[in-house]
Amino acid sequence: MLDRLYKTLDLYHLGDIASVLGLIVSIVGFIITIWGVWRSKTAAQRAEESSRRTHEAMTAMQSIVDISAVLAALEEIKRLHRASEWQLLLVRYGSLRAKLVALKASRPKLKETQHAVLQGTIQHLANLEVMVDRALAASKTPPNVPRLNSVISDQIDKLTELLTQLQREEIGYG
Amino acid sequence: MADHPTVTLIRKLHERTTAGRLRWEETADSSVFQAAFPDYAVQISERGEDYYLRIFDSEGGLIDDIGDVELGSLIGNPREALVILRETFTNARRSAKGLDRAVRSILDALGQDDNDEDDDIPP
Secondary structure, eight states, rough: OOOHHHHHHTTTTTHHHHHHHHHHHHHHHHHHHHHHHHHHHHHHHHHHHHHHHHHHHHHHHHHHHHHHHHHHHHHHHHHHTTOHHHHHHHHHHHEEEEEEEEHHTTTTTTHHHHHHHHHHHEEEHHHHHHHHHHHTTTOOOSSSSSHHHHHHHEEEEEEHHHHHHHHHHHHHOO | OOOOOHHHHHHHHHHHTTOOSSSEEEOOOTTTTEOOOOOOEEEEEEEEEEHHHEEEEETEEEEEEEEEHHHHHHHHHHHHHHHHHHHHHHHHHHHHTTTHHHHHHHHHHHHHHHHHHHHHHOO
16 A cells, blocks of 8 residues: 555655645745735834824924914014013013024924024024123113114014925925 | 134135125124024124124124234234224125125116117117
8 A cells, every 4th residue: 555655656756746845835935924024124114204204294393383482572572672671671582592592402403504593593682682781780771772673673584484494394294 | 834713714704705605694783793603603893993703602602702903913914814804894794784685686677677778779
């Protein structure tokens, strides 16, 4: 009985065929495994990319909110100049400058020109703080409110342009 | 011998400002003009017959204040130092007030008028 089986296997090279089939099954299995690993890796990468984009979009959105708040604060400073509220203004210059320093530090991905706009506003607020502080220390009224407001208006224009750029970039995320 | 870093900076600012490649802006003080960079700002000012360049850090604090007299000592030529800072100041004022842009725009408009008139002349 076993002799007949061996002869049949030998006659039709069934052993070789089985070996080849085994090899093919192994190769197909290996390919499927590799494909599965690759697919899970790309899915993880896609998830990571999606998470990164969401984070960038949220950061850009927060920048828009923060710059809008800065614009409102600058408008308030113009009103306080007209009302000669110098003591209150000293507080506002300092707090707004600190807010801008924090905003700039937390947005390293802004372009250099955009950082320069924020730096310009920080510097103007520092100048105003020193100017008003010195005038008050010398018991004088800080001079030339229209000029002070002209400087603030220039900064409002530049920050509005920056805000528009960020809004345009934000739309680009959609 | 290599220039002091501040001297190199002043020469660069002078070169860029003269070429109209640096944007200056007016400040609350009419004799001071400012240019902002990503992490620093500089101001050029006129006090009497002297000129000064001030450098500020990212929070608006003063780092350095150099006048034409001090610059003259650094480069060993007081006259050249005065010329460099005076020209930088004059060109910074032109930039801040938008004078060059205004002149170019008016000249463009005048040129356009000339072209329009030329168009009216029959061949």
